Amino acid sequence: MIEPEVATHVTMDEITALAKRRGFIFPSSEIYGGINGFWDYGPLGALLKRNVKDAWWRQVVDLRDDVVAFDSSIIMHPETWVASGHVAAFHDKLIDCRNCKHRFRADHLASLEQCPDCGMRGTFTEPRDFNLMMKTNVGPMEDSAALAYLRPETAQGIFVNFKNIYQTARKKPPFGIAQIGKSFRNEITPGNFIFRIREFEQAELEYFVPDDGNDLTCYDEWVIARRQWYADYGIKPERLRFYELKPEERPHYAKAGTDVEYLFPWGWGELESIAHRGTYDLDAHMKLSGKDLTYYDEATKTKYTPILIESSAGMDRTTLTMLIDAYEKEKGVDPNGKETERVVLRLHPRIAPIKVAIFSLARNKPELVERAHIIEHALRPFFRSQYDEGNIGQLYRRQDEIGTPYCVTVDYDTLQDGAVTVRERDSMRQDRVSADQLAGYLADRL
């Protein structure tokens, strides 16, 4: 048996314990026993995920003049999902055990002979299709006419609006449309913490290009851009791979596709897919709706259906990746020669939930406490900051564990010289900085 490739620098138990202990991520509705496949982001997790989404948005929208923003509704007209193929084909195969009544995903069963739960043989039903879209009813009638779906992906909201968008934004291919939003999939077997969940957030870019022979070049450019994004935010290259799909692994209409995968403690897992999708999506909506979604080029007086390059990334998975990839246990020696271990999240400063912590060296010295609060208050409009007080070693340990890049200590000398000690998370290097120049010092580094 081949040893599976896994990340070994941290276990999922360590990550989930840290996430719970420090308030990154909690099971949803925990006081009622939780609900399988749903999670809540605590005070630090909500900031962390927000930063991950903002970092994506900055690369894909803010820094480009060829990508426009979009934000479509989670519940759309149900015909949308007929056109997209989700009603007919967004299925998992399920198998029931007639004896113990357990239900399994057929592709997760090692054998169709014997139930892994009750051990009986020959008790399985035939596999049957289970649609992964969550259904609801809209409007005051609870009949099939009012049936609607929670979107399983954000992309279709962009496709059905393609004409509205290019006309009002006056954009001409090549150009892109981006959105971030919640999607829902009724996963049979949610698992691996926030990796496979039923309610999740996607960041999708749909980039439309003319059929002029440059579509694969454009696809390559997006693969390079997205690779750069992960590098920019410090994801270790040895734990990231861009898996290029073989022709037989791609849909028939696609000329290329890449899965971006991260090496999690349980093995490789998909973070993002970058795909050439041909004209498949716009064609499908034109066919079912009877509406024109081609691009009309005023210059050449011709119309055509643009080719689509898509990047679809999971924001919860990327947030989990940031947590795992940043996690390090660092061995050291304390002043007494005793071996120590510190846990540090080496998060990129843009991703770190708290940018700077301000400490009062003593809890019971009003001058220090007041001075530290004044400094924290002055920094707050510019950097997400946090005041704390007490034992300095404990304070550093706590901030290291949540990835805060800088800690600032107000001590007795501060009252004399107006300077504070600034300690950097990764190098643990300490600088003495005038409190007046602190904002500038941090702005240069954050």
Added chain:
Amino acid sequence: MIEPEVATHVTMDEITALAKRRGFIFPSSEIYGGINGFWDYGPLGALLKRNVKDAWWRQVVDLRDDVVAFDSSIIMHPETWVASGHVAAFHDKLIDCRNCKHRFRADHLASLEQCPDCGMRGTFTEPRDFNLMMKTNVGPMEDSAALAYLRPETAQGIFVNFKNIYQTARKKPPFGIAQIGKSFRNEITPGNFIFRIREFEQAELEYFVPDDGNDLTCYDEWVIARRQWYADYGIKPERLRFYELKPEERPHYAKAGTDVEYLFPWGWGELESIAHRGTYDLDAHMKLSGKDLTYYDEATKTKYTPILIESSAGMDRTTLTMLIDAYEKEKGVDPNGKETERVVLRLHPRIAPIKVAIFSLARNKPELVERAHIIEHALRPFFRSQYDEGNIGQLYRRQDEIGTPYCVTVDYDTLQDGAVTVRERDSMRQDRVSADQLAGYLADRL
């Protein structure tokens, strides 16, 4: 009959036409005939709404050291909605006409005698309860055990996590928990554009205070803070009112409540509610779950259930308010003495979707086009910017209509003196500014 109080500076037709024409807001899934009560935010609308949410977040989270962030799931354990009272009591009364089969909200009918649609008398059924929560099923079984609801408000996600949050964030009342997220209500009669919709976004602050006699002072402080927020972003005071609820209009457990209302073209409409909620919410979840959600004060070794002050604001309604409130038609006279009218959105610079537009005075002069692109590219990391070219009057008109605070024109003189013309939206004042100093000039003003 008393004339209803309405805003008259703009009609809803003008707002919806502008929103569609410029790409702020489209009907969801329009190519399939739309879906009643759901809307999509186009390129400018997505940026506008994002700015509105960021402005709320900045006041309520970023600039405070006593409020932490949170982000809970839309689908929660169904018992949540039993405890909150939504399963039992989140109803509208519906009445059917037995003749024409139309269904009405009982409180919307002027009389119970005669159907307003078919005109028949005595055809109404008795009123019956219709729950406004949207239902779905979670997990591979479609039975009642797997029934779940789409949350009708974000607040409950905070209440059930109260203990997890205060323990991990090490917060002691008074402190608050804030989140922004989607909620769903199966409104019987969606209407007034994006005002009454079925999928909407809320920004909620839940502020927990000790029972030390200062709860009403704290409530007052939040009313003042929120009033300041609307003033900061330029909402006209004569179109905004803070309606203080009378004792008989409040729930029994509430000591105070204020509805924040805006004067829309159809009359006053609620944007936000600020409420003293006593210990009702935490009590209800403790009772049903059997779990302890009290605060344990280590200093005094006592535990108590904190009192809740809530601010709950609708982000779609606030976005609509920003659009309507900023809308002005301004009469003027052109150089030939002809009367003109310009439509201008006087959006606060933080709220405006585009901060600065850069124009090339001529389309067919490569030196100008290139120079304008270079300037736009240099500004882009700092301000949301947009390049455009063509007739300068048309370009100004377009940017005025979408609320862009500054327009920058590259003309023939620019090639000689390196300076550009900067035109301010509201005053229409023009400054000649060196291109090198443009970023600083804009940073001072935006």
